[in-house]
Amino acid sequence: MPSKGAKRTIWAIATLAILCLAVIALIPYIASTQIVRNRIAAELSAWSGYRVVLSGIPRIHVWPSFHAELADVSLQEWGRPEAPPVLQSERVQIELSAIAALRGDITFTKVTLLRPVLRVSHQDGVVPFPVPPRGGRMLRAIEAARTVVDENPAKPDAARMPSDPLGSLELLDGRVVRLDATGEHEVLSSITGRGSWPTLDRPASISIKAIWRGESIAAEASVQQPLALLAGGNSRTSVSLVSTPLNGSFEGLATFSRRGFLDGVMKLSSPSLRRTLEWSRTDITTGVIAGNASISGRLIGDAQRLKLEEAQLALGGHPGNGLLEVSFAGKTPALSGTLAFQSLDLRAFLGTFVQIPGDIGNWAGPIELDFARKLQLDLRLSAARATAGSLELGQLAATAQINDGLAAFDISDASAFGGTIQAGLRIDRRTDTDRAELRFLASDVDFNAFGTAMGFGSALPQARATLSALVGGPARGWDAMLAGGEGSISVKLGPGSVAWFDLDAFRERAAEGGFFPLNEVAAGTIAFEAAEVRSTVTGGVARLDVAKVMQPRQVVRFSGILPLVGQGIALSGTIMPRDPPATDGTTVPSGAAPLAAFFVGGSWRSPFVSPLLGDFPME
Numbered sequence: 001m002p003s004k005g006a007k008r009t010i011w012a013i014a015t016l017a018i019l020c021l022a023v024i025a026l027i028p029y030i031a032s033t034q035i036v037r038n039r040i041a042a043e044l045s046a047w048s049g050y051r052v053v054l055s056g057i058p059r060i061h062v063w064p065s066f067h068a069e070l071a072d073v074s075l076q077e078w079g080r081p082e083a084p085p086v087l088q089s090e091r092v093q094i095e096l097s098a099i100a101a102l103r104g105d106i107t108f109t110k111v112t113l114l115r116p117v118l119r120v121s122h123q124d125g126v127v128p129f130p131v132p133p134r135g136g137r138m139l140r141a142i143e144a145a146r147t148v149v150d151e152n153p154a155k156p157d158a159a160r161m162p163s164d165p166l167g168s169l170e171l172l173d174g175r176v177v178r179l180d181a182t183g184e185h186e187v188l189s190s191i192t193g194r195g196s197w198p199t200l201d202r203p204a205s206i207s208i209k210a211i212w213r214g215e216s217i218a219a220e221a222s223v224q225q226p227l228a229l230l231a232g233g234n235s236r237t238s239v240s241l242v243s244t245p246l247n248g249s250f251e252g253l254a255t256f257s258r259r260g261f262l263d264g265v266m267k268l269s270s271p272s273l274r275r276t277l278e279w280s281r282t283d284i285t286t287g288v289i290a291g292n293a294s295i296s297g298r299l300i301g302d303a304q305r306l307k308l309e310e311a312q313l314a315l316g317g318h319p320g321n322g323l324l325e326v327s328f329a330g331k332t333p334a335l336s337g338t339l340a341f342q343s344l345d346l347r348a349f350l351g352t353f354v355q356i357p358g359d360i361g362n363w364a365g366p367i368e369l370d371f372a373r374k375l376q377l378d379l380r381l382s383a384a385r386a387t388a389g390s391l392e393l394g395q396l397a398a399t400a401q402i403n404d405g406l407a408a409f410d411i412s413d414a415s416a417f418g419g420t421i422q423a424g425l426r427i428d429r430r431t432d433t434d435r436a437e438l439r440f441l442a443s444d445v446d447f448n449a450f451g452t453a454m455g456f457g458s459a460l461p462q463a464r465a466t467l468s469a470l471v472g473g474p475a476r477g478w479d480a481m482l483a484g485g486e487g488s489i490s491v492k493l494g495p496g497s498v499a500w501f502d503l504d505a506f507r508e509r510a511a512e513g514g515f516f517p518l519n520e521v522a523a524g525t526i527a528f529e530a531a532e533v534r535s536t537v538t539g540g541v542a543r544l545d546v547a548k549v550m551q552p553r554q555v556v557r558f559s560g561i562l563p564l565v566g567q568g569i570a571l572s573g574t575i576m577p578r579d580p581p582a583t584d585g586t587t588v589p590s591g592a593a594p595l596a597a598f599f600v601g602g603s604w605r606s607p608f609v610s611p612l613l614g615d616f617p618m619e
Contacts, residue, residue, distance in 0.1 A: 049136020050075035067095045089116035112170040121179045145231035163201040217243040232257030245279045259302040269294035291316035304329045316348045334376035344383035367475045377402035390453045405429035419445035436481045437472035463496025482564040483540040493531040507596045510611040518607045571600040
């Protein structure tokens with residue numbers, strides 16, 4: 001027979017069990033009363049600051065968890081029932097605190113939105129946001145936190161921050177649409193994610209996956225003091241983005257007050273800069289660059305000016321470092337800085353801003369001009385080694401500048417082919433007629449090596465040379481610029497030789513008459529003391545002002561034209577004996593007839609020669 005103590009224990013356990021069963025039985029009854037149903041809408045409105053409209057009666061479930069299901073929920077602006085809802089969801093599931101429900105209160109622990117639609121607009125800012133609420137518990141908490149932050153912005157008193165419980169938020173198959181005068185436009189789709197903010201004085205985090213402009217993205221963010229951040233203070237913040245076109249991250253201090261402020265480590269990388277620009281829809285068309293690009297460093301600044309210190313940059317596998325600064329204070333973004341590379345692909349770099357021709361023989365293609373109106377640029381570049389197509393340069397110093405419709409890309413100094421090179425490209429959109437200009441100067445270079453690298457072939461004189469060119473024309477396209485080009489081209493060679501040409505054999509072949517290809521002339525070697533070509537470019541045609549090759553006993557002179565487009569040749573030439581020197585250092589005219597007179601036509605890759613009879617002008 002049980003003792004009295006045992007009986008009391010059994011009765012206590014039974015009573016407790018009955019009470020628990022009674023509580024469980026009472027929960028759905030209490031929670032399903034009209035008071036609690038109305039409190040769900042009121043609580044949502046109290047937190048959000050919007051007017052909450054429930055199209056149906058909430059359904060309360062006890063098992064497996066205590067939660068409410070709401071169908072067709074809308075959050076609207078107060079006083080504007082005709083306006084589209086700021087947020088609407090086909091179904092909302094809210095997990096509730098059972099203990100709070102017994103008291104007739106509503107406390108959310110988790111909110112799940114199924115197929116929600118958030119409507120945003122640009123309003124007065126660049127980044128679209130939903131219409132802000134006019135009140136609400138969250139807004140009041142931010143205002144209370146702002147008072148604490150203003151008292152000590154550097155280190156606000158965390159103990160005085162609001163600590164209301166909030167819970168977590170889950171999104172399933174959501175969308176974000178942008179509103180404008182033409183209607184709704186989808187910004188994000190297929191949004192799935194979860195956010196956690198247990199209480200207002202604790203850290204918050206969010207993780208979402210979505211589709212933006214046809215690409216899947218995954219973004220994560222965590223904030224150490226989210227309420228202080230919203231109230232204008234600063235907080236340790238971590239943000240990351242993962243997508244096929246672009247990956248990025250930031251970790252450091254962030255502030256939203258006034259113009260905002262960032263101070264932390266930023267990293268961006270892309271397998272294709274061209275693809276990233278297309279995805280971002282910046283309307284800046286890039287040139288040939290399609291390789292990978294990355295940038296990282298310490299990012300410091302606000303919404304008007306950002307500085308990237310200790311910047312590490314890589315374009316197409318060519319790393320560099322330096323300092324970059326971006327300003328948003330003007331009507332167009334402005335990028336400036338200094339970068340040093342160990343090696344640099346100049347075609348890839350220029351291809352970031354302008355479409356450049358494929359090679360020396362292929363100048364077809366447009367000259368991209370939009371960037372000259374959409375970007376301000378001032379960069380100083382240096383590289384121990386650099387390539388520009390087939391040209392290999394050393395100790396490069398260059399600049400890239402874009403300002404109010406004028407773009408200038410200059411190589412101020414570089415070593416190549418045993419000499420130095422300077423070059424420049426200018427695109428001017430400041431007048432009604434767009435204009436492009438190319439400048440080039442090569443001093444004391446190996447002419448044969450230079451010509452081979454430029455694609456002129458290897459059958460060029462072996463000599464040191466100085467070359468200069470200045471050609472400008474309409475910027476409708478590269479071929480249009482050359483076809484309508486104006487300027488000058490000159491080449492001056494010192495003592496040298498031509499290894500593939502026999503001048504005596506050429507004279508003998510010319511004496512036979514008839515057209516013949518120049519490559520039929522027997523191979524040989526001729527030496528010369530100097531050679532010079534000076535030409536004036538008009539309407540895309542280079543007209544020879546001076547063209548001569550000086551040998552010890554004779555001189556070869558040319559006159560005619562060389563179109564810049566098409567690689568054609570139309571030249572006449574003579575071979576004359578040199579005037580013998582006099583004892584006083586002057587020359588005595590010989591009065592001799594030309595040793596040969598001829599015409600050269602065809603193309604500079606495959607020239608044909610025709611002998612000329614009779615007198616022929618010297619120049």
